[in-house]
Amino acid sequence: MNRFAGKVALVTGGGGALGRASAVRFAEEGASVVVADLDLDGALQVAAKIDSDAIAVRADVTRSEDCEAMVQAAQDNFGKLDVVFVNAGIGGEKVEFVDLPIEEWDRVMDVNLRGMVLTCKAATPALIDAGGGSIVLMGSSTGGWDTILGSGPYMTSKEAVKALARNLALELARYHIRVNAVCPGIIETPLSFRQAEDDPAAWEKFFTRFAERIPLRRVGQPEDVAATVAFLASGDASHITGASLLIDGGQTLQSWSNSPETVYPLR
Numbered sequence: 220m221n222r223f224a225g226k227v228a229l230v231t232g233g234g235g236a237l238g239r240a241s242a243v244r245f246a247e248e249g250a251s252v253v254v255a256d257l258d259l260d261g262a263l264q265v266a267a268k269i270d271s272d273a274i275a276v277r278a279d280v281t282r283s284e285d286c287e288a289m290v291q292a293a294q295d296n297f298g299k300l301d302v303v304f305v306n307a308g309i310g311g312e313k314v315e316f317v318d319l320p321i322e323e324w325d326r327v328m329d330v331n332l333r334g335m336v337l338t339c340k341a342a343t344p345a346l347i348d349a350g351g352g353s354i355v356l357m358g359s360s361t362g363g364w365d366t367i368l369g370s371g372p373y374m375t376s377k378e379a380v381k382a383l384a385r386n387l388a389l390e391l392a393r394y395h396i397r398v399n400a401v402c403p404g405i406i407e408t409p410l411s412f413r414q415a416e417d418d419p420a421a422w423e424k425f426f427t428r429f430a431e432r433i434p435l436r437r438v439g440q441p442e443d444v445a446a447t448v449a450f451l452a453s454g455d456a457s458h459i460t461g462a463s464l465l466i467d468g469g470q471t472l473q474s475w476s477n478s479p480e481t482v483y484p485l486r
């Protein structure tokens with residue numbers, strides 16, 4: 220497939236696991252890619268891995284001037300901007316509400332939500348200049364009707380993404396800009412299990428345990444997310460806007476009232 224031939228894509232958090240997979244996918248399908256990340260080394264590695272037009276930009280999405288600069292970099296280097304994957308995010312410290320410093324709440328919201336808004340605000344004029352385009356926001360499958368202990372700021376920031384996708388979709392439709400969100404379940408990346416980055420056995424055990432509780436019996440991979448992001452950003456989704464798409468192998472279908480043994484006997 221060559222759905223992004225002649226298109227220019229910007230990926231925030233492009234040096235991380237899911238950003239990298241999407242940047243690579245956009246490039247494989249013909250896009251020129253701006254890989255933006257707070258971590259310039261990570262972004263440079265991804266840009267170097269891409270065997271086509273790609274540049275790396277250091278950008279902190281909590282700073283509006285950085286957001287404007289990464290959009291400008293797309294226009295300066297590739298002449299325009301067509302697609303934005305607003306992916307940069309942090310998990311935050313695991314800390315329960317009674318012990319939660321308000322600074323930690325602000326830090327997570329600042330990156331995950333305000334950074335998303337600043338990215339969209341910076342990108343919108345460029346997308347309008349290009350005659351329209353597509354924005355894909357990074358949400359999460361968890362946080363809709365459930366939550367994770369000690370992750371209040373993260374869960375709140377991610378649930379808000381769906382509301383933002385709907386609002387931007389309505390307000391930007393007149394400019395031919397589509398806005399959708401992806402909502403991954405647990406994906407096999409260091410953000411899901413930071414403790415075990417240097418311990419392959421613990422990593423394996425952690426994700427195997429999760430896989431047993433997922434109806435499709437495997438943990439998602441970065442490429443699963445990249446394929447969905449590419450679909451939503453492409454012309455194949457030209458009549459889809461305001462949607463939030465789950466990518467979770469059925470993870471959120473199992474409620475606590477269904478015992479895994481009776482409803483999904485392990486085979």
Ligand SMILES: NC(=O)c1ccc[n+]([C@@H]2O[C@H](COP(=O)([O-])OP(=O)(O)OC[C@H]3O[C@@H](n4cnc5c(N)ncnc54)[C@H](O)[C@@H]3O)[C@@H](O)[C@H]2O)c1
Pocket residue numbers: 231232233234235236237238255256257258261278279280281306307308309310330334357358359360402403404405406407408409410411
């Ligand atoms: N991994 C999962 O299971 C999962 C599930 C659902 C949603 N997500 C979301 O996907 C996104 C990417 O997750 P990942 O697993 O690739 O994590 P990751 O930590 O590998 O990547 C996140 C990237 O964002 C960058 N970043 C952090 N703060 C930034 C800032 N202020 N400005 C610019 N860049 C910044 C980091 O440097 C990093 O490269 C996050 O928004 C995360 O919440 C992940």
